[in-house]
Amino acid sequence: MEMNKEFVTLALPGEKTYEIPVITDSMGDKFIDIRALRKDTGLITYDPGFVNTGSCTSSICYINGEEGVLRYRGYDIEDLVKYCDFVEVAYLLVKGELPNNIERKRYADLLNEESLLHYDMQSFFRRYPPEAHPMSVLAAMSVSLSAFYPEMDDIDPELQIDFAVTRLISKIRTITAFTYRHMKGEDFVNPSYKYSYCENFLNMMFNSPVREYKIDPLHVKALNQLLILHADHEQNCSTTAVRLIASSEANLYASVSAGICALWGPKHGGANQAVIEMLKHALETHQSAKEMVEMAKDKRNPYLLMGFGHRVYKTFDPRAKIAKQLCQEVLSHNGFVDPLLNLAMELEEVAKQDSYFQDRMLYPNIDFYTGLIFRAMGIPTNMFTCMFAIGRLPGWIAHWLEWKQDPYQKIGRPRQVYDGPQLRSVKPLSDRS
Numbered sequence: 001m002e003m004n005k006e007f008v009t010l011a012l013p014g015e016k017t018y019e020i021p022v023i024t025d026s027m028g029d030k031f032i033d034i035r036a037l038r039k040d041t042g043l044i045t046y047d048p049g050f051v052n053t054g055s056c057t058s059s060i061c062y063i064n065g066e067e068g069v070l071r072y073r074g075y076d077i078e079d080l081v082k083y084c085d086f087v088e089v090a091y092l093l094v095k096g097e098l099p100n101n102i103e104r105k106r107y108a109d110l111l112n113e114e115s116l117l118h119y120d121m122q123s124f125f126r127r128y129p130p131e132a133h134p135m136s137v138l139a140a141m142s143v144s145l146s147a148f149y150p151e152m153d154d155i156d157p158e159l160q161i162d163f164a165v166t167r168l169i170s171k172i173r174t175i176t177a178f179t180y181r182h183m184k185g186e187d188f189v190n191p192s193y194k195y196s197y198c199e200n201f202l203n204m205m206f207n208s209p210v211r212e213y214k215i216d217p218l219h220v221k222a223l224n225q226l227l228i229l230h231a232d233h234e235q236n237c238s239t240t241a242v243r244l245i246a247s248s249e250a251n252l253y254a255s256v257s258a259g260i261c262a263l264w265g266p267k268h269g270g271a272n273q274a275v276i277e278m279l280k281h282a283l284e285t286h287q288s289a290k291e292m293v294e295m296a297k298d299k300r301n302p303y304l305l306m307g308f309g310h311r312v313y314k315t316f317d318p319r320a321k322i323a324k325q326l327c328q329e330v331l332s333h334n335g336f337v338d339p340l341l342n343l344a345m346e347l348e349e350v351a352k353q354d355s356y357f358q359d360r361m362l363y364p365n366i367d368f369y370t371g372l373i374f375r376a377m378g379i380p381t382n383m384f385t386c387m388f389a390i391g392r393l394p395g396w397i398a399h400w401l402e403w404k405q406d407p408y409q410k411i412g413r414p415r416q417v418y419d420g421p422q423l424r425s426v427k428p429l430s431d432r433s
């Protein structure tokens with residue numbers, strides 16, 4: 001990152017001009033450094049949704065929205081999905097380098113050691129109504145981990161981080177599976193040292209004492225790839241929430257719980273559930289793809305094509321390309337034709353030809369196809385966003401750690417453009433009509 005070699009000039013009407021420094025990042029992208037703006041000029045910027053605002057420096061994830069490029073720590077997402085599993089990618093995001101065999105084995109052993117849930121925490125599930133949305137349980141249980149597993153101050157900080165990180169990555173998976181078992185009114189299936197990270201999840205979800213259950217290797221492969229696709233994505237809404245909570249120096253579990261809550265929204269991680277609900281509704285009401293596109297274009301209608309559009313990608317989301325291929329592989333392997341997939345592919349074609357979508361560069365994003373894969377694996381629709389959270393967790397943790405190590409960071413506290421009333425005097429209650 002290069003600083004203070006270039007400048008932009010800010011000329012205020014009738015006032016002196018200011019030289020504002022420009023930062024050039026490691027990919028050559030340029031940023032106006034406004035850290036001294038208010039001190040030097042008395043001015044503040046206005047940027048709802050931070051559309052034009054960089055909140056930090058980061059070396060974790062790189063996105064080129066125009067070219068559809070996504071890299072974690074410099075590795076293309078296509079290569080990571082092809083050559084790695086989720087545990088390796090989680091290690092990469094948190095530690096900055098891909099693990100060798102010994103490092104991966106040690107990480108896997110830590111994840112295994114941390115996979116059980118405290119017996120008393122298990123009783124919490126029984127207190128939730130079975131129809132509770134799984135994201136409400138996941139958010140509550142993740143912050144509750146801080147009550148059962150407080151910071152261990154008496155051990156080496158590096159080891160402390162390894163324990164806390166693997167504990168979260170492992171237990172979030174266990175909590176999600178136990179939530180599903182509670183929804184079904186079935187006993188929990190505990191994790192086992194015999195299985196890998198993704199095998200354990202599937203076994204905890206679907207194993208049963210009344211029928212033989214065989215973990216499907218293709219579902220294990222698909223789950224590894226899906227979790228990798230979700231693992232990080234720069235300063236998205238939920239990662240920004242995690243960083244903001246980290247900035248008040250709250251603990252990691254509290255920050256992750258905030259990330260889970262932010263992810264829940266249908267405009268963010270909740271979109272994978274909303275896509276399936278949109279497709280199902282269209283099939284049930286015999287809506288054509290063309291009619292869905294026309295509704296999404298109608299400004300009088302709040303209807304959006306869920307799974308389409310992206311703040312950063314102005315071309316096909318590279319993750320959606322991979323998910324689309326994986327979706328076709330899993331569904332053909334399962335041997336059933338999902339009418340939702342046919343409608344999804346028709347919708348993609350109709351939208352691609354439509355000038356409204358072309359002009360606004362609206363393409364399928366990660367959420368458009370992933371729900372169809374989770375559905376084909378037997379995961380219920382209202383748990384899709386939990387799957388997104390399991391995948392995104394290593395990214396949230398990496399950003400939380402990066403915030404803690406950033407010398408330039410301060411507590412997050414944006415300003416505002418005030419458009420409220422001028423000064424008024426208070427009338428006593430007796431005088432108010």
Ligand code: SDX
Binds near residue numbers: 308
């Ligand atoms: C994720 O940030 C990340 O990286 C997120 C994520 C990650 O990995 O963390 O990639 C995961 O959240 C993916 C996005 C999932 N959400 C959806 O699929 C919900 C549907 N999409 C939209 O809500 C929207 O596209 C957003 C929220 C994704 C992006 O919104 P922006 O960047 O704020 O864009 P916008 O709302 O200003 O839209 C620009 C125009 C508007 O029309 P005009 O005012 O110009 O006429 O495009 C239109 C919007 O109405 N538009 C859509 C649309 N998305 C945008 N019109 C119809 N259908 C859509 N889906």
